[in-house]
Amino acid sequence: MPAHQHVAVVGASLAGLRAAEQLRAAGHDGPITVFGAEPHLPYNRPPLSKEALADPRAAEPSGLAERLSFRRRAGIADVEFRLGDPVTSTDLAAGTLATESGHRTAYDGLVVATGLRPRRLVTPGPTAGRHVLRTVEDCHGLSAAVRRRGSVRVVVIGAGFIGCEAAATLSTLGHTVTVVEPAGPPMARVIGDVLAAAVQRHHEAAGIRFVLGTGVTAFTGDDRVTGDDRVTGVVLDSGETLPADVVVEAVGSVCNTEWLEGNGLPLGDGVLTDNHLQVAGASRAVAVGDIARFPNPLFDEVPRRVEHWSIPTDTAKRAAATLVALLAGELPDGVPFAPVPSFWSDQLGLRLQSYGSPALADEVRIAEGDPHHLPGGLLARYHRDGRLVGTLAVNIPPARQRDLRSEFAVLVPTA
The missing domain is CATH 3.50.50.60 (FAD/NAD(P)-binding domain)
Structure with a gap:
């Protein structure tokens, strides 16, 4: 790989942070710059609708961001974070980007990690x-x-x-x-x-x-x-x-793709990629997190965005390996990328934990428990055409939840 190739990571949330970490883990030793629209280092968002909202200390945003900030893994001390200055445009062919303040940066490789923003109602x-x-x-x-x-x-x-x-x-x-x-x-x-x-x-x-x-x-x-x-x-x-x-x-989300317009990319629902997470129509760009629309052979070949907690980390690892290969002029790893999506939600004494993609199911089977008494525990299995595509556990012990995730391991295709 040519020395000192610069990678720009656009988006400073969990996906951007994990992408920077995984680039180093995959062997990229050139400069990495992470651009973020918010003035804060990457922080954990799920608590914002739960314990952080209930905490009186939420009154001060910078302090809250610091309390929720992610611990950065070893190896990225030299990664530059440019915060509070969102990227407004990029020229993929030229390998340049511009920020709101007018700052311009050249890059050799690009990681798209700009994620989502809340949809707003347009009503009088x-x-x-x-x-x-x-x-x-x-x-x-x-x-x-x-x-x-x-x-x-x-x-x-x-x-x-x-x-x-x-x-x-x-x-x-x-x-x-x-x-x-x-x-x-x-x-x-x-x-x-x-x-x-x-x-x-x-x-x-x-x-x-x-x-x-x-x-x-x-x-x-x-x-x-x-x-x-x-x-x-x-x-x-x-x-x-x-x-x-x-x-x-709380009416859904909008993908932050405006800065990519003008490059001929399909941006109808996030950023379309192949199974290696290489951006369709771009030679040295990958996408990570919930903005990436990729096919998952664990289910089928339809490209979909996945807004679950596990996806930033899973996609960052694969996308980093892909981008390092592309920068070296090599082909990406041929092993199918088939992550098992997972999410959890805490609501009024209920802990909901899911693996797979229950939304794809055409049949739901209650394996354990009573839907009329959720606090006592419940396990539901979701099938499509008779094949397991998801599980949902409510108030099931953590050890059981790990077993549920392992059920999907046998479904992961091989090269």
């Missing part, structure tokens, strides 16, 4: 009082809003994992919480209708109200009430208006 009404949860600043803003007084009325729009976790946390803090979800029961797209209905019953027993099958058409506000034209209500397409002091929008 005031914006003050409407929150998302992605960054420590978001967590700080929501925490401050609900701590201004005693109990507040919170409307969470979206019953995916972030919405349900935020609803659960805010409910335990003593707030009145209503969850609005036009698509149906909470997390149904991922865990299926039977388990979604069971989670809904569990949350309702804790006092959370669900309004399903209806969307949001507007937000009401009255500066005579709040003094600054903040949200006072959420108007549903059913005609009902839900009173709200605080709104949490």
